[in-house]
Amino acid sequence: MKHPLFLSVLLAASPLCAADTPAQVFQIQCAACHAVDQMLVGPSLVEIAGIYRDRPDEFVKWCIAPQHKREGVIEMPSMAHLGEPVLRQLHGYVIAAAAGKTELKKGQGDPYSVPRAMVRRPQVQRIFLPDASPAAIAVALPGDLSFCFDAAECRLRYVWKGGFIDGAPYWKANGSSLAKLDGEVVYREPSHPLTPGTDDPLATPKFLGYRVGKDGLPTFRYRRGGVEFTETIRPLPDGTGIERAFTTEGKVAQMVTIGAEASISSSTGNFAITAEQSKAFTLTFRWK
Numbered sequence: 001m002k003h004p005l006f007l008s009v010l011l012a013a014s015p016l017c018a019a020d021t022p023a024q025v026f027q028i029q030c031a032a033c034h035a036v037d038q039m040l041v042g043p044s045l046v047e048i049a050g051i052y053r054d055r056p057d058e059f060v061k062w063c064i065a066p067q068h069k070r071e072g073v074i075e076m077p078s079m080a081h082l083g084e085p086v087l088r089q090l091h092g093y094v095i096a097a098a099a100g101k102t103e104l105k106k107g108q109g110d111p112y113s114v115p116r117a118m119v120r121r122p123q124v125q126r127i128f129l130p131d132a133s134p135a136a137i138a139v140a141l142p143g144d145l146s147f148c149f150d151a152a153e154c155r156l157r158y159v160w161k162g163g164f165i166d167g168a169p170y171w172k173a174n175g176s177s178l179a180k181l182d183g184e185v186v187y188r189e190p191s192h193p194l195t196p197g198t199d200d201p202l203a204t205p206k207f208l209g210y211r212v213g214k215d216g217l218p219t220f221r222y223r224r225g226g227v228e229f230t231e232t233i234r235p236l237p238d239g240t241g242i243e244r245a246f247t248t249e250g251k252v253a254q255m256v257t258i259g260a261e262a263s264i265s266s267s268t269g270n271f272a273i274t275a276e277q278s279k280a281f282t283l284t285f286r287w288k
C-alpha cells in the first residue's frame, strides 16, 4: 500500500447551515424507512402522496400517532417530537418528491440486483449501538460502509461493511435494546486520532451537534482540549477506506495524529499537523 495514511490540506470547509430544510429533516427522520418509488420498511412516497396529496391534516395526524395499517410491516414510530409546523413542511416535501414518479414493481427495485453504491443514499440515525455510549449516531455512507459516531466521547467508534442496521429490535422495543449491525466491523478506533497540543486529558469532550449537507452526509461539531472541530466522514470512491475532513478553530499549537491501529494496513503511525494546516485538512484511512 503506497499511501497508508496521508494528509492533504484543503482550502475551504463546507459551511454549516443555520437550519434544517425539509429535505434534511426527511433525510434524518424518515429516509431510513421511506424511499421515493419503492417500499422499504414503510410505503413509498409515491404511495403516500397518493393517499395524502390533498390531506395535509391527516398526514400530520398520522405522523403524530401512526396506526397499524399494513400487514407484515413494523409499526412506524411517532414523529410527534418534530412538531406540527415541521410535519406540514414534510407533507409538502413528500408530495413534491413524489411528483411525476411511479412505483417500481416488485423485484424491479431490488437493491441487491444493482451495486449498492448506485442505490444507497446516506442515512443518519440516532440509535443504541453495540460498543458505544447511549449517544451513538449511526451513519450509512453511499456504497457499503457505515460508521458509528459516539456523541458522548465525540469520536468515531468503528466502521462496518455490508448493510446498515437491523433496526427491528430497537424500534420494536422503543429504544430499550441495541440495534444490530448488518455487516462486519472493518475498523475500530481506540481513541480520537487528533490530540491538540493544548489537550487537557481530564477535560470532557463536548458534542455541539451536527448538520446534514446537501450530499446527505453529516458534519459533526465538537470541542476537545479547547479546540473546536468539525468532522465529515466520506467513503473513498473505491470503497477501501474513509476520508475524514476536519476543520478546527481555537488555539491549535500543533496536533499529533495517531494512526497506529492494527486494522489500518501498514499504517505509518504518528505525524504532526502544523497550526496552519490544522485549520482544514483531511485524513485518509484505508484497510485493504
Ligand code: HEC
Residues within 6 Å of the ligand: 026, 029, 030, 031, 032, 033, 034, 041, 042, 043, 048, 051, 052, 059, 062, 063, 067, 068, 069, 070, 071, 073, 074, 075, 076, 077, 079, 082, 090, 171
Ligand atoms: C422506523 C421506520 C419508519 C420511520 C423512521 C418513518 N416511518 Fe413512516 N411508516 C413506516 C411504516 C412501517 C409504515 C406503514 C405502517 C402500516 O401501514 O402499518 C409507515 C407509513 C407512513 C405513512 C403512510 C400512512 C398511511 O396512511 O398509509 C406516512 C404518511 C408516513 N409513514 C410518513 C412518515 C414520515 C413523514 C416520516 C418522517 C418524519 C416517517 N414516516 C418515518 C415506518 C417508518
